[in-house]
Amino acid sequence: MTEAPSRRPAPLPTERATPLDPPTGLAPLREHQPVSPLAHPDGTAGWLVTSNALVREVLADPRFSSRSELIHSPMRTDPPTPAPRGVFIGMDAPEHPRYRKLLTGQFTVRRIRQLTDRIEQIVEQALDATEAAGQPADLIQTFALPVPSLLICELLGVPYESHEDFERWTNVMSSAGSALADAQAAEAALTAFLAGIVADKRARPTDDVLSGVIHEGSLDDEEALGIALMLLVAGHETTSGMLGLGTLALLTHPGQLALLREDPALIDGAVEELLRYVTIAQFDVGVRAALEDVELGGRLIRAGDSVSVSFIAANRDPDVFDDPDTLDITRPPGRHVAFGHGAHACLGQQLARMELRIAFPALLRRFPGLRLAVPLAEIPIRSEMPVYGAYRLPVAW
Amino acid sequence: MTRLRVETDPVLCAGSGMCALLAPEVFDQDEKEGTVVLIDDRPAEERRAAVLAAAERCPAGAIRVAGAD
Ligand code: HEM
Numbered sequence: 255m256t257e258a259p260s261r262r263p264a265p266l267p268t269e270r271a272t273p274l275d276p277p278t279g280l281a282p283l284r285e286h287q288p289v290s291p292l293a294h295p296d297g298t299a300g301w302l303v304t305s306n307a308l309v310r311e312v313l314a315d316p317r318f319s320s321r322s323e324l325i326h327s328p329m330r331t332d333p334p335t336p337a338p339r340g341v342f343i344g345m346d347a348p349e350h351p352r353y354r355k356l357l358t359g360q361f362t363v364r365r366i367r368q369l370t371d372r373i374e375q376i377v378e379q380a381l382d383a384t385e386a387a388g389q390p391a392d393l394i395q396t397f398a399l400p401v402p403s404l405l406i407c408e409l410l411g412v413p414y415e416s417h418e419d420f421e422r423w424t425n426v427m428s429s430a431g432s433a434l435a436d437a438q439a440a441e442a443a444l445t446a447f448l449a450g451i452v453a454d455k456r457a458r459p460t461d462d463v464l465s466g467v468i469h470e471g472s473l474d475d476e477e478a479l480g481i482a483l484m485l486l487v488a489g490h491e492t493t494s495g496m497l498g499l500g501t502l503a504l505l506t507h508p509g510q511l512a513l514l515r516e517d518p519a520l521i522d523g524a525v526e527e528l529l530r531y532v533t534i535a536q537f538d539v540g541v542r543a544a545l546e547d548v549e550l551g552g553r554l555i556r557a558g559d560s561v562s563v564s565f566i567a568a569n570r571d572p573d574v575f576d577d578p579d580t581l582d583i584t585r586p587p588g589r590h591v592a593f594g595h596g597a598h599a600c601l602g603q604q605l606a607r608m609e610l611r612i613a614f615p616a617l618l619r620r621f622p623g624l625r626l627a628v629p630l631a632e633i634p635i636r637s638e639m640p641v642y643g644a645y646r647l648p649v650a651w
Numbered sequence: 652m653t654r655l656r657v658e659t660d661p662v663l664c665a666g667s668g669m670c671a672l673l674a675p676e677v678f679d680q681d682e683k684e685g686t687v688v689l690i691d692d693r694p695a696e697e698r699r700a701a702v703l704a705a706a707e708r709c710p711a712g713a714i715r716v717a718g719a720d
Binding site: 314354355357358359360361362363364366587589593594595596597598599600601603604607 | 672682686
């Protein structure tokens with residue numbers, strides 16, 4: 255039991271007791287008012303949804319729109335603007351499914367399985383680089399970032415040599431701590447970089463997702479660029495955050511780590527549990543705007559109100575998960591929403607699953623003595639970023 | 652226990668691939684659009700758990716199952 259929170263609009267809870275605990279303010283909200291008034295930093299008021307059932311209800315209801323121009327951020331003050339063409343995460347039907355369907359065929363379970371060997375190679379190379387770096391090694395720089403980054407570059411057909419540039423640009427673009435001018439400059443640089451690549455592929459098609467989208471015929475270069483931008487950003491920070499914090503979760507739960515080492519066949523369930531427990535989509539992902547008045551969990555959401563769903567709170571909901579704050583890699587996966595829910599559920603989820611299912615066991619095999627090289631409190635955490643993660647993860651073995 | 656009867660809705664389907672991952676003998680995905688293709692609308696008893704899990708975890712609510720209890 256927790257104490258009942260105030261019913262006045264309050265800012266989004268973000269303070270965590272430890273890096274792997276949810277923000278402490280979420281549990282009382284979920285228990286006492288799972289639809290609670292939210293104060294946005296731009297001065298508007300909105301709503302925060304914290305129970306698993308209501309989060310799923312919002313994400314499945316087309317009366318809650320994803321259109322960027324309607325959505326107020328729970329963390330940022332820049333005004334809502336329409337999604338750039340092609341960036342369908344910020345659109346509704348009919349545009350959203352039209353774009354999305356051009357890509358879903360490239361991310362099927364079968365297509366992703368065909369990448370198994372290549373993912374294994376990339377993972378082994380990253381592990382070689384980790385060993386070569388010597389102890390302590392920063393697992394984010396040697397492993398968690400390069401694996402997804404290289405893979406999404408290859409899939410899209412973007413040269414990996416430029417990864418340091420676009421990783422820096424995407425970081426500045428999405429950080430709640432960036433000045434608006436810096437974020438705009440970073441976005442302009444990334445856009446110019448991708449525009450060059452799209453023009454190249456229009457002229458000389460290669461065998462990759464981006465060329466496929468361009469030569470499918472219905473999109474112009476600006477739309478293809480939007481799609482490339484979204485996939486590049488969505489495809490590397492997320493999986494990288496999961497690889498880093500998933501490893502951290504295992505290292506800080508030695509019993510669970512030992513279980514997985516003894517029985518690698520537990521990996522599929524372990525990945526689902528780590529996705530649930532870590533939940534890297536912290537905020538600014540999963541925000542919707544009501545297109546009409548909607549009653550939700552006994553509260554009246556007015557047309558135009560922005561609604562933030564908390565994937566973190568939904569994934570720790572005791573109504574859906576027994577003992578939700580315990581990491582248990584043998585639990586049934588249940589209704590976790592780490593990849594979202596509804597029409598916008600993560601497009602890359604089978605790719606991400608495959609990366610995680612290959613990468614964690616390979617890491618544990620390579621380093622039987624893997625351990626943190628610094629105390630937990632000294633690990634720098636992306637607390638101001640929509641996609642959660644560790645900036646550095648010093649390890650020894 | 653009655654045998655399961657499965658229906659899918661390719662229009663609602665978001666192509667997440669959960670069904671093809673969890674119950675590949677019952678669900679496949681269209682090569683081009685990634686949307687659900689139902690292979691077996693009366694799956695055998697031993698597939699019951701996998702089919703129910705696929706329906707529960709479908710993010711788009713595109714799988715309906717009758718005879719679940
Ligand atoms: C562990 C890794 C990942 C996590 C936890 C994750 C999480 C999510 C979540 C929660 C959403 C829903 C956003 C919303 O409802 O507004 C989403 C959407 C999306 N994700 Fe992921 N993601 C991951 C990896 C990837 C990868 C590898 C890719 C690219 C290949 C990707 C591409 C996308 C795209 C394109 C969307 C937008 C889909 C749409 O609007 O229809 N994600 N992701």
